[in-house]
Amino acid sequence: MAAKASAAVSDTGDFEDDFDFGEDAEIIAPKVDLRRKAKERRAKAGDTDPVAMAEAAMQEMSDKFSGWMQSEAEALVTALEAAEMVDFAAECRATLFARSHDIKGQAMTLGFPAAGRVAASLCNLLDTVKDADRLPHELIRQHVLAIKAIARESLQNEANPVADKLADRLTEVTDDFLAAIA
Numbered sequence: 001m002a003a004k005a006s007a008a009v010s011d012t013g014d015f016e017d018d019f020d021f022g023e024d025a026e027i028i029a030p031k032v033d034l035r036r037k038a039k040e041r042r043a044k045a046g047d048t049d050p051v052a053m054a055e056a057a058m059q060e061m062s063d064k065f066s067g068w069m070q071s072e073a074e075a076l077v078t079a080l081e082a083a084e085m086v087d088f089a090a091e092c093r094a095t096l097f098a099r100s101h102d103i104k105g106q107a108m109t110l111g112f113p114a115a116g117r118v119a120a121s122l123c124n125l126l127d128t129v130k131d132a133d134r135l136p137h138e139l140i141r142q143h144v145l146a147i148k149a150i151a152r153e154s155l156q157n158e159a160n161p162v163a164d165k166l167a168d169r170l171t172e173v174t175d176d177f178l179a180a181i182a
Contacts, residue, residue, distance in 0.1 A: 104119035
């Protein structure tokens with residue numbers, strides 16, 4: 001029988017949950033609570049705010065974000081084309097997933113939330129459907145082309161009704177497809 005650890009969110013803010021471990025798992029409790037070792041640092045006169053510095057650096061780089069997103073979108077298109085040539089063979093499919101996962105992770109930082117939502121939907125689709133023969137090629141293509149369009153049109157930072165509707169619809173169609181094959 002697998003070992004089981006049980007927990008809940010405590011008053012101290014510790015995260016706790018039920019986890020199933022394998023037969024050979026060993027649970028090791030830390031000897032020292034590192035939170036007790038951490039001290040809040042008070043600002044001194046002349047100190048710069050590290051958060052403000054990071055925000056300023058991000059603002060300074062933000063004019064490059066559109067180019068980076070376009071580059072990521074083109075890499076995704078290339079990965080799709082390679083995957084289509086070999087009927088979504090495992091290696092090409094993994095590359096397509098990795099590219100979409102990168103966009104999913106970077107999109108908010110780069111100011112492209114709609115592209116991130118489309119990429120998340122694509123990741124969900126690629127991760128859930130294990131059999132390449134069952135993959136909806138056209139739906140995958142629509143995800144990739146949507147990300148490319150969002151990047152090309154630089155639909156950044158502000159809510160864009162068209163991009164938001166596109167992301168919503170692709171997510172909805174993907175969820176419906178996955179529910180139908182489950």
